[in-house]
Amino acid sequence: MWVAMTAFVVMVVFLFAFALDTNRVRLASVFPGILWMSFLLAGMIGMSRTYAHEIPEDTLTGLVLAPGDRMAIFLAKLTSAFLFMAVMELLTTPLFFVFFSEPWNGEWILLGMTLALGGLGIVELATLLSAVSVNLKSAEMVFMLLLFPLEIPVLITTVEATTAILSNPVGNPWLWLHGLLAYDAIFLALPLLLYEYLWEV
């Protein structure tokens, strides 16, 4: 899955590079937005299938039959989704810096944190919604319709934090990172509370 996601983001990088007239647009001001929009779209494309590929041979029932808590299935899906996201981010973030000639100011701890927390925020909600919509008719539609508005807080906080980190001199991203942390915590706790209900018929 991470291959598809990475390929997708690389394509987006190219498309943005062609779509934006680099002579007239000040790339530094739109760089964080482009970065996170690409990640969000890649996350959406990757995660919408998280549960869908359990459908053809009803493997979800197979998993449920196994001894152990049903919650484990969700946490496993979340972990793998996060790892896919992290690999994709690691591979493509340097590309963004190269193609948009964004100066690198060495704040790699802060940027790494933002990437990790932002990636987590994106996959948490996507995995939850994938689980919600798996048994519904028009599942794809449900997924998209709810994912975008609910991901807006992630987009805002990550973009603002990235802007602060990449600005010269370095701004203070902590307000936004705290917001992002809160979001991550909420959407980690919520599925744990609600997940059992999604299994019923």
Next chain:
Amino acid sequence: MKRLLARDWWIWAVLPVMVVALYFDFVGSPNDVTLGASARILYFHIGSATVAGVAFTITAIASIGYLIQRTLTWDIWAAASAEIGLVFTTMLLVSGTIWGRIAWGAWWTWDPRLTATLILWVIFAAYLLLREWSDNRARRATVSAVIALIAYIDVPIDYMTIRWWRSIHPVIFTNQGINMPISMQIPMFISMGAMTLVFIVWMAVRMRLMRAELGVGDLKNAIRARIEGQ
């Protein structure tokens, strides 16, 4: 007409309250010193905001209630309240943009509160669309309850935006009291009261309709079972 008044008199109680609210909003209160006549938009604006907040809170509480008790009454409460809440959020957004055009010369700015409210509107619109699509009633109720609880997270955030971030919205309700002259408080509270009453009556009517529809559905199932031979 007589029977009507006797049976559902309460719906008529809305009319005089609406008239009183309109009177105090436009005639019975002075123009604001700084904002001028345009302040009159705000009374209903604040009223809509209050009702929308209350409505979505009821949706969230009813969703929790449904998840615990699994009775469709809770689901009806949640659905009706979300529906009306969305209407009031629409009113809130529309009156807000009009006010914005007059006061700041722009229809829309990406102010934290405006953004949060817009997100709220989109999420609950999606919630209501989902309700239309789902197949069986129990499953729909469960999924909607879960989604409503996810969506509700935005309401307290929306409320706190102007306290956490600098926003173009003034903080009116503070710990120290209400940050507003008395001459404006009167129409504001009357509008709030009127809107709340509209909400209550609307809820009652909508839930009655939903229950009636449920009754028809149950009956159809009973008949189907009868035809299929027990």
Next chain:
Amino acid sequence: MNHVSANGDVSQIVVRAAHLEKKIGEKEVLRDISLELGSHAALAVLGPNGAGKTTLLRILSGVWGPSSGELWRFNQLVKTEGRTDPRVGYLGHQSFLYPTLTAMENLTFYARLWGLPSPTVRAREMLQQVGLMWSQSDRVKTYSRGMLQRAAIARVLLPDPQLLLLDEPYTGLDVEAQLFLDRTLMAYREAGGSIVLITHNVHEALRISDAVTVLVRGKLVWWAPTKGWTPERLTSCYQQWLRGGNGHP
């Protein structure tokens, strides 16, 4: 089949259902289902499409919970929201195998999931037993229906279940695969396992099970031990129940 079940102990009751009901949405899929199945016993459930056979099996397996009624498995009360049990094997319409993985990968995965010791060894053992070793490194999506069913049987028998729930296992199989399934089920029964078999074929019901029951519109309407029944008599009896008459022969 090397599990040690109390051989000769007929008193152990594997499944006991009491007044199970299941509503899906507004529809009552199962009504007042009661049954009892001891160890070494096999019950066949006959019924037309849409009678609620699959729902019954899903509830017995614990994937779904009943709306009301009680379900006991291995003398244990199953929680109302349903609880699966590693001693129960469930063979559904679908194989529960990931199409993009090989048979070997699938079985190893499931063996790990069940926490079996030395999963790879066990997976190979099962593949040998169902005769799929020659194709163990092929992706499951390339399998024919018969091979898929063999692989699914290997998956079900992997943790050595004491109760098998089979949902129309013969559907779509060729003669060769049918014979194989027959042999496997006979061997399983000889080793002391219990079976609930869902089917709409009276021959299968008579071949495998000790008793037959008929499920129509979510209700069990009739049952009898299979001893002494010919397929012809059972067919005519079953058809009478399908027509809704009370034609007990």
Next chain:
Amino acid sequence: MSPLQHEYLVYLFAAYTALFVIMFGFMYRMLQKSRKLDQDVQLLKEELLGQPPQNAEVTSPVVPTVRGQGMQDA
């Protein structure tokens, strides 16, 4: 207040009044509809309860009880 402002205010007043009227009309329509549905339900119920059930099943519940007898019919 300038004449233009006054005109806008009249528009605003008209808009709010219209909003309230529409809301009230909508609620009234819903009330009528639910009343009609209630009546329908009542009628259908009476009709349904009036008839005796067509084929009441008096048979005792069927409880398949299979104890392990080993392989007696293989």
